[in-house]
Amino acid sequence: MLELQNILKSFTGADGRHDVVNNVSLSVGKGDIYGIIGASGAGKSTLLRTINLLERPDSGEVWLEGVDLTKLGKRELRLARGQIGMIFQHFHLIENRTVYDNISFPLEIAGVPKKERRERILESLAIVDLQDKVLVYPAKLSGGQKQRIAIARALVARPKLLLCDEPTSALDPDTTGQILRFLQDINRKLHITIVIVSHEMEVVGSICSKVSLMERGVIAETLDLAERKQHEPKSQIAKLLFNHGQEAKEVDYAYGLLRAND
Numbered sequence: 200m201l202e203l204q205n206i207l208k209s210f211t212g213a214d215g216r217h218d219v220v221n222n223v224s225l226s227v228g229k230g231d232i233y234g235i236i237g238a239s240g241a242g243k244s245t246l247l248r249t250i251n252l253l254e255r256p257d258s259g260e261v262w263l264e265g266v267d268l269t270k271l272g273k274r275e276l277r278l279a280r281g282q283i284g285m286i287f288q289h290f291h292l293i294e295n296r297t298v299y300d301n302i303s304f305p306l307e308i309a310g311v312p313k314k315e316r317r318e319r320i321l322e323s324l325a326i327v328d329l330q331d332k333v334l335v336y337p338a339k340l341s342g343g344q345k346q347r348i349a350i351a352r353a354l355v356a357r358p359k360l361l362l363c364d365e366p367t368s369a370l371d372p373d374t375t376g377q378i379l380r381f382l383q384d385i386n387r388k389l390h391i392t393i394v395i396v397s398h399e400m401e402v403v404g405s406i407c408s409k410v411s412l413m414e415r416g417v418i419a420e421t422l423d424l425a426e427r428k429q430h431e432p433k434s435q436i437a438k439l440l441f442n443h444g445q446e447a448k449e450v451d452y453a454y455g456l457l458r459a460n461d
């Protein structure tokens with residue numbers, strides 16, 4: 200349902216040009232939960248943000264259900280983006296709006312009438328099981344509740360694809376498990392395809408069907424976790440992460456272990 204073809208994105212800083220995403224191609228099937236893991240600075244978030252063109256690639260194509268988003272005009276792109284929801288590490292809720300008004304926001308922008316907005320907001324809140332927080336302001340919510348409201352806001356436009364940028368990095372282990380279960384439920388019950396960027400093995404290992412390991416702007420290796428026997432990890436880092444035991448739960452830490460053993 201999603202094909203990235205030869206995505207290139209570079210940034211120019213004081214020390215010159217950096218190819219942060221360097222000719223990446225990948226394919227996400229309908230109904231997949233697809234993980235992208237990598238060390239800090241590997242280019243994961245930038246790659247994720249090219250999918251909905253929050254970050255426009257310098258070159259390459261982003262095909263969503265047979266349409267190349269990079270070729271669309273402003274109006275068509277706005278409509279196509281309605282099929283893609285997104286959640287972030289730090290939730291990005293609007294502090295001076297209630298939960299109800301936060302979830303309403305994307306529908307207001309899309310010009311959805313008030314009565315339909317109400318139905319869809321309540322439907323979204325029911326999915327994340329937080330109907331009792333409808334009139335509360337974000338400051339009164341726990342981190343896990345904030346992320347659930349952010350999920351409800353992402354779902355209210357009824358997307359086909361949900362992008363998750365480090366969705367549990369700001370949460371404790373119990374809340375992480377709860378959010379991952381919500382994401383898995385959403386994938387199974389609402390048939391929403393999910394792409395998750397993370398540096399935690401627990402996240403990708405527990406719910407992803409496929410995982411790409413990103414290193415310095417390129418996809419080093421892709422593993423099909425559903426077909427583990429046919430696809431054993433090849434690189435040292437992938438072996439450490441995927442055949443780990445408890446000690447290599449976090450990608451930067453796993454690289455540290457490799458360096459220490461050099």
Ligand SMILES: Nc1ncnc2c1ncn2[C@@H]1O[C@H](COP(=O)(O)OP(=O)(O)OP(=O)(O)O)[C@@H](O)[C@H]1O
Nearest residue numbers: 210211219237238239240241242243244245246398
């Ligand atoms: N808008 C920007 N302008 C300049 N440099 C940027 C910009 N966005 C990202 N970068 C740089 O690109 C590199 C990759 O960043 P990115 O956030 O994609 O990595 P990441 O793998 O998601 O890392 P992290 O897990 O630390 O967020 C970093 O060196 C970052 O400083």
